[in-house]
Amino acid sequence: MEIIIDAMGGDNAPSEIVKGAAEAAKEGRTKLVLVGNKLRIEQCLHQCGADTRLFEIVHTDQVITMEDDPMSVVRGKKQSSLSEGLRLLKEGGDAFVSAGNTGALHAGSSLIVRTVKGVQRSAIATVLPFSRPILLMDSGANINVTAEYFVQWAIMGSLYMKNVLGVEAPEVGLLNNGTEDHKGTQIQIDAYRKLTEEPGLRFAGNVEGKELPFGPCDVLVTDGFTGNVTLKLIEGMSKFMFGLLKDMYTKNAVTKLSFLATKNELKQIKREFDASEYGGAPLLGLQKPVIKAHGSSDARALRNAIRQAEIFVSTGMTAQIAERMAEYGERKTVRTTAEDKSAESAGN
Numbered sequence: 001m002e003i004i005i006d007a008m009g010g011d012n013a014p015s016e017i018v019k020g021a022a023e024a025a026k027e028g029r030t031k032l033v034l035v036g037n038k039l040r041i042e043q044c045l046h047q048c049g050a051d052t053r054l055f056e057i058v059h060t061d062q063v064i065t066m067e068d069d070p071m072s073v074v075r076g077k078k079q080s081s082l083s084e085g086l087r088l089l090k091e092g093g094d095a096f097v098s099a100g101n102t103g104a105l106h107a108g109s110s111l112i113v114r115t116v117k118g119v120q121r122s123a124i125a126t127v128l129p130f131s132r133p134i135l136l137m138d139s140g141a142n143i144n145v146t147a148e149y150f151v152q153w154a155i156m157g158s159l160y161m162k163n164v165l166g167v168e169a170p171e172v173g174l175l176n177n178g179t180e181d182h183k184g185t186q187i188q189i190d191a192y193r194k195l196t197e198e199p200g201l202r203f204a205g206n207v208e209g210k211e212l213p214f215g216p217c218d219v220l221v222t223d224g225f226t227g228n229v230t231l232k233l234i235e236g237m238s239k240f241m242f243g244l245l246k247d248m249y250t251k252n253a254v255t256k257l258s259f260l261a262t263k264n265e266l267k268q269i270k271r272e273f274d275a276s277e278y279g280g281a282p283l284l285g286l287q288k289p290v291i292k293a294h295g296s297s298d299a300r301a302l303r304n305a306i307r308q309a310e311i312f313v314s315t316g317m318t319a320q321i322a323e324r325m326a327e328y329g330e331r332k333t334v335r336t337t338a339e340d341k342s343a344e345s346a347g348n
Contacts, residue, residue, distance in 0.1 A: 001029070001030045001031065001094045001095075001310060001313055001314075002030070002031045002032075002033060002092070002093045002094050002095075003030050003031070003032055003033070003093070003094060003095050003096075003097060003306055003309050003310065004033045004035060004085045004088050004089055004093045004095070004096045004097070005017065005021050005032060005033065005034050005035065005085070005096075005097050005098075005302075005306070006035055006036070006081045006082050006085045006096070006097065006098035006099070006100050007021070007034045007035055007036035007037075007040075007041050007081060008035075008036035008037065008060075008063045008080075008081040008082075008100070009063075009064070009081060009082055009098040009099045009100025009101070009105075010098075010099030010100055010293065010294075010295050010296070010297055011066075011099075011295050011296045011297075012099075012296065012297065012298060013036075013099065013100075014036055014037070014040050014041055014044050015044050015047070016297065016298045016299045016302060017099060017297070017299075017302050018034065018041055018044035018045055018048065018050075019044065019048045019299035019302075020297070020298070020299035020300065020301070020302025020303040020305075020306070021034060021055070021302065021303075021306065022045060022048050022049075022050035022299075023299060023300075023303045024302075024303045024306040024307065025050065025051075025054045025055065029310065030306070030310055031056070032054070032055050032056070032306070033055070033056045033057075033058060033085075033088065033093065034055050034056070034057050034058070035057075035058045035060060035081045035084050035085040035088065036058075036059075036060055036063070036081040037059065037060070037061070037063075037081075038057050038059040041057050042057070058084060058085075058088065060079055060080060060081045060083075060084045061079060062077045062078075062079045062080040062081070062083075063077075063080055063081060064077050064080045064081075064082045064083070064100055064101050064104050065101065066100075066101050066295065068101055068104060069103075069104075070101065070103030070104045070106070070107040071104075071107055072104060073086070073101075073104040073105075073107055073108035073111075073112075074107070074108060074111050074112070081100075082098055082100050082101070082104055082105060082108060083108060083112070085098065086108045086109060086112040086113055086290075087112060089112075089113055089288050089290070090112055090113050090114075090288070093288070094288070094289070094309075094313045095288065095289040095290070095291065095309035095310075095312060095313050096113075096288070096289070096290045096291070096309075097280065097290075097291045097293060097302070097305050097306055097309055098290075098291075098292065098293065099280075099292075099293035099294060099295055099296075099297040099301075099302065099305075100295075102124070102140055102141070102292060102295075103141075105283070105290065105292055106122070106124070106141040106283060109122060109283055109286050109290045110122060110286075113286050113287055113288055113290065114286070114287050115285050115286055115287065116285055116286065116287055116318065116321055116322045116325055117322065117325065117326070118322075118325035118326060118328065118329045119152060119156075119285035119321070119325055120146075120148060120149055120152060121141070121142050121145075121149055121152075121285065122141065122283045122284060122285035122286050123137045123138035123139075123141055123142060123149070123153045123156075123224070123283070123284055123285060124137070124138055124139045124140050124141045124224070124227075124281050124282075124283055124292055125137045125138075125139070125153075125156075125157055125160060125281055125282050125283075125284045126139035126227075126231055126281040127165075127281070128212065128220075128231070128234060130212065130213050130214075130215060131215060132215025132218070133165065133218075134173075134212060134215070134217060134218060134219070134220050135157045135160060135161050135165075135170075135218065135219045135220065136220050136222070136227050136230065136231060137153040137154075137156075137157045137219065137220070137221050137222075137227070137284065138153065138221075138222065138223065138224040138227050139224065139227040139228055139230075139231045139281060140224045140227060140228035140231070141224050141283070142223060142224040143223065143224050143225045144223075145187065145223040145224070146187065147187050147188075147190035147191035147193075147194050148194070150174065150187075150191040150194070150195065150221045150222075151191065151194045151195055151198055151201075151328075152285070152325070152328070153219075153221045153284070153285075154172045154195060154198070154201055154203075154219060154221050155198070155200075155201065155321075155324050155325070155328060156284040156285055156321050156324075156325075157170070157172070157219035157221065157284065158170040158172060158200075158201060158202075158218075158219055159317065159320050159321060159324060160282065160284060160317065161218050161219055163315040163316075163317055163320065164308075164311055164312060164315060164317065167218050169202055170202065170217075170218035170219050171202045171203075171204040171216075171217040171218050171219070172195060172201055172202060172203050172204060172217060172218070172219045172220075172221065173203075173204045173205065173206070173207035173216055173217030173219070173220045173221070174188065174191055174192055174195060174203075174205070174206050174207065174220075174221055174222070175206075175207055175209070175220055175221065175222035175226060175227070175230070176188050176192075176206035176207065176208065177208065178206060178208065179205060179206045179207075179208060180206070181193075181205070181206070183206060184206070187223075188206075191221070192205075192206065195221075198328075199331075200324075204216060204217045207220060209230065212230075212234070279291070279293060279301055279302070279303070279304030279305035279306070279307060279308045280292050280293035280294065280297075280301070280304070280305035280308055280309075282308070282312060284321065285321065286318075287318065288318060289309055289312040289313055289317070289318065291305050291308055291309045291312070293305040
């Protein structure tokens with residue numbers, strides 16, 4: 001198995017990215033290819049005491065920053081670590097991991113790697129780390145959507161939860177401003193109907209934002225704008241709450257003693273809310289696995305992203321998605337033909 005890593009992408013690149021790759025390399029299961037400035041990568045490998053012989057390094061001079069336009073991946077910065085990594089993936093690699101520019105990664109993946117036949121848009125699938133983990137789709141790639149996207153994402157998200165996270169019969173929810181089937185815009189109303197009618201999906205109905213911490217479903221579909229706002233609100237609230245707890249427990253001698261009595265439990269709670277435990281978010285619907293690690297990923301998060309890429313490849317998720325999307329396309333064709341005939345009969 002060959003995992004390609006964008007060594008220059010992210011707030012902590014290349015040091016933390018390379019360090020995370022070095023930790024993953026110790027397990028010796030996978031060939032790791034580091035793409036970026038060769039001199040800087042080698043310096044980072046030496047600093048963390050890694051054996052450079054365990055890696056293939058592909059040199060690039062350009063870096064796509066967080067401020068760059070998403071289309072720079074195929075225009076102004078074709079020789080960047082992100083662009084080159086995606087090309088290497090298309091030409092023979094098994095998976096690609098990057099903590100870089102989300103928009104550029106999504107655009108480049110769609111244009112270079114391409115989507116599975118029948119998939120209209122790939123989506124970023126992010127795990128919300130509640131006691132019942134929820135796979136949020138889309139969490140930032142697609143602002144303008146259709147009801148059809150939601151159905152496709154629900155199918156792919158259910159496959160991912162079953163095969164990668166071990167949820168035997170995943171339930172799907174539709175993020176909305178109310179639980180009734182008539183709530184939301186016309187897109188949400190149409191999506192509700194389509195999700196209800198889609199065989200093989202366990203549709204749990206509309207889900208309000210306030211319900212998310214209590215585990216209403218396993219897969220949650222929404223547009224990329226709403227999903228990204230939801231994701232960042234949850235990230236911010238978790239940091240805010242743990243900040244309040246820290247202030248409370250360090251207030252005086254009595255509260256400090258209370259902290260000592262509950263320290264292990266608090267650490268466990270914090271660990272459950274730590275998104276880096278999952279490493280990254282897959283872009284579901286592509287012909288090969290692409291994992292988007294958080295922009296602020298440290299070495300542990302990057303190592304976990306590599307591990308997630310390995311699981312994705314080993315479970316054959318791409319082939320399963322292709323099979324299910326082919327079945328979905330056939331059902332859609334049958335429905336469309338039947339509707340056309342019905343409309344023709346009514347007209348006569």
